[in-house]
Amino acid sequence: MKQNRTQAIPGYDYGEATVAASPVTIEELRRLEETVGWTEDDARWLRAAAETLVPQSERMVDAWRAKIGRQPHLSRWFAKADGTPDDAYKAAVKCRFVRWVSDICLRPHDQDWLNYQEEIGLRHTPAKKNQTDGGQTPSVVPLRYLIAFASVVITSVRSFLDSSDRSEEELKAIETAWMRAVLLSIALWARPYASEELW
Numbered sequence: 148m149k150q151n152r153t154q155a156i157p158g159y160d161y162g163e164a165t166v167a168a169s170p171v172t173i174e175e176l177r178r179l180e181e182t183v184g185w186t187e188d189d190a191r192w193l194r195a196a197a198e199t200l201v202p203q204s205e206r207m208v209d210a211w212r213a214k215i216g217r218q219p220h221l222s223r224w225f226a227k228a229d230g231t232p233d234d235a236y237k238a239a240v241k242c243r244f245v246r247w248v249s250d251i252c253l254r255p256h257d258q259d260w261l262n263y264q265e266e267i268g269l270r271h272t273p274a275k276k277n278q279t280d281g282g283q284t285p286s287v288v289p290l291r292y293l294i295a296f297a298s299v300v301i302t303s304v305r306s307f308l309d310s311s312d313r314s315e316e317e318l319k320a321i322e323t324a325w326m327r328a329v330l331l332s333i334a335l336w337a338r339p340y341a342s343e344e345l346w
């Protein structure tokens with residue numbers, strides 16, 4: 148397990164030299180943002196939504212995990228060769244997934260953010276899966292499931308916003324910003340799965 152001075156969450160090395168350098172340029176990131184429709188307004192809406200979402204981030208991850216747990220073709224990516232769950236691995240990954248809710252809402256889309264998207268992508272592929280936590284699980288989360296699961300992560304956000312007293316218009320703006328941020332992330336996470344000319 149990687150550790151360093153500034154880490155409170157094991158394996159979470161956002162902004163550190165140990166994170167993969169993204170081969171994607173900031174210029175290309177801006178083009179992708181434009182493609183997904185991401186604007187400064189979206190960044191503002193997510194920063195505002197963080198106050199409601201971040202305190203619920205563990206509940207959000209638990210809900211997504213429960214969905215995965217109910218589908219054996221998904222939960223197997225968290226299981227050892229004998230088919231039993233790798234509980235230590237699941238627990239370690241969960242802490243970083245919980246932290247991701249805060250990051251997607253609050254982190255600026257700068258070079259550190261871009262690098263960590265590359266790192267998250269790599270951690271779903273044979274290049275880095277299992278390495279951070281010494282997991283004993285299959286070496287890849289197939290790209291098709293990464294993409295398809297975005298639907299769950301996107302559509303479920305509304306149920307975590309119900310506790311806020313925002314207007315329908317504001318809730319729609321937050322949902323749209325969240326959708327754009329998730330899709331932008333998945334587009335970047337897909338990079339290590341594709342050959343350079345095809346990404």
Ligand code: HEM
Binds near residue numbers: 279296329
């Ligand atoms: C939109 C969909 C998804 C999101 C937002 C997401 C998010 C994340 C995040 C934030 C991490 C931790 C990254 C870090 O180390 O800092 C992670 C790791 C992981 N995710 Fe996903 N994920 C998605 C889809 C899936 C699916 C469908 C599966 C499999 C069923 C999956 C399995 C895993 C596994 C096994 C790890 C640990 C990888 C490792 O470091 O060994 N993910 N995911």
